Amino acid sequence: MEKLHDAIRAMAWTDAGLELLDQRKLPLAESWLVLxxxxxxxxxxxxxxxxxxxxxxxxxxxxxxxAARERYARQPSDWRTGFAIDMQNLAQSRPTAVNLVWAVERMQQLAFSLNGNPVPVLLSEAQAIHEQDIAANYTMGERGAACIDDGSSVLTHCNTGSLATGGYGTALGVIRSAWSDNKLNAVYADETRPWLQGARLTAWELVQDSIPVTLLVDGAAAWLMQQGRVQWVIVGSDRIAANGDVANKIGTYAAAVAARHHGVRFMVVAPSSTVDMGTACGADIPIEMRAEQEVLSAGGQPVAANGAQAWNPAFDITPAELIDVIVTERGIVEHPDTVKMRSLMV
Structure with missing residues (x-):
């Protein structure tokens, strides 16, 4: 399926290993790592x-x-023991994003069901996960765009595009689809401190795909809404609880509060693998705390007074009552709650 404004892919499998576009170096350099x-x-x-x-x-x-390739090559008769350790360590690399654990569990369950060399089957499964994500993003893009009236303008936070997914994107996929359908007058992006995913990544993606973007500091979002310049805030999610509470990049909650106050609609776009029905509500979602230095410096240069401390949660929780619609590849949930989320995931 060919889509407009869809030129970017940030990962690729090769015989040498996994190629990743190093997002820490964007937009100044496009550097690929082979892992x-x-x-x-x-x-x-x-x-x-x-x-x-x-x-x-x-x-x-x-x-x-x-992991399977390395362990099987070393010890074909007992590769599962080392593989299980690798999967445990992998699952702990980022605690908030539920897709990480979802993928690890899916791959481990399949691996332990196999006899002989597990690599070909596991590679086929990983590639299927990758392809399914892109297909889901196309579906979500169309569904989300259908919610947006012609002549609208939108604000997004963090990066939810091809760099954050297998391709096309979740919230940015909706924006790509809406732009392709000539529904949008303007796209605004928060800079998203402290890692500046909006400034470095979202703005870069949209420029690469010929979609005009206007960047603003995070603290300007409420005033943008007060001026009547946006009709939707569209964001992604790292985990959605069973009641519809959403964990997303720090600053999302503030945007949702401002949107509700100003009558701006709020959309969350995420694949169903992000929905964690085993977590009752947002209060039960672990929030990753990152290094103080990320806030105390910018681009490797100190920006805070020597001796100052920083509080640096990577995510916040937006309660379901502030969300107008959750868009997934399975369907759309308006004004989410536990009953509606359970119905979606059946």
């Missing part, structure tokens, strides 16, 4: 070479292939 073992992939996830819940899940699936 040949599971530990290197886990480190790349932890160090933000790759980020975004769906992309992390796909990357983990390919990491399982690397």
């Amino acid at each position: 040949c073992d599971c530990a290197s992939v886990a480190r790349a996830i932890r160090d933000m070479v790759v980020r975004g819940a769906p992309a992390i899940g796909i990357t983990a699936a390919y990491a399982a292939v690397l």
Whole structure:
């Protein structure tokens, strides 16, 4: 299926290993890493070479292939023992993104059901996960775009596009589809401190795909809404609880509060693999705390007074009552709650 404004892919499997576009270096340089073992992939996830819940899940699936290849080559008769250790370490690389654990469990369950060399079957499974994610993003893009009236403008937060998924994107996939359908007047992107995913990644993606984008500092979003310049805030998610509460990049909750106050509609776009029906509500979602230095510096240069401390949660929780619609490849949930989420996931 050919889509407009869809030129970017950030990962690829080769005989040498898993190729990842190093997102830490964008937009100044397009540098690719070739990772040949599971530990290197886990480190790349932890160090933000790759980020975004769906992309992390796909990357983990390919990491399982690397782990199986290495363990089977070393000890064909007992490769499962080392493989299980690799999967445990991999699952701990980022705690909030549920797609990571989902992919690890799926690959491990399949691996333990196999006899002989597990690599060909595991590689086929990882590639299927990758392809299914892109197909799901196309579906979500169409469904989300159908919710948007002609002549609308939208604001997005963080990066939810091809860099954060297998391709096309979740929230950015909706924006791509809506732009292709000539529904949008303007696209705004928060810069998203402290890693600047909006400034470095979302703006880069949209420019690459010839979609005009206007960048703003995170603190300007509420004023943008007050000015009546956007009709939708469209974001992704790293985990959606059973009641519809959403964990997403820090700053999402503030955008949702501002949107509700100003009558701006709020859309969350995520594949069903991001929905965690085993977690009752947002309060039960673990929030990753990252290094103080990420806030105290920018681009490797200190920006805070010497001796200052920083509080650096990577994510926040947006309660379901602030969400107008959740879009998944399975369907759309308006004004989510536990009953509606359970019905979606049946």
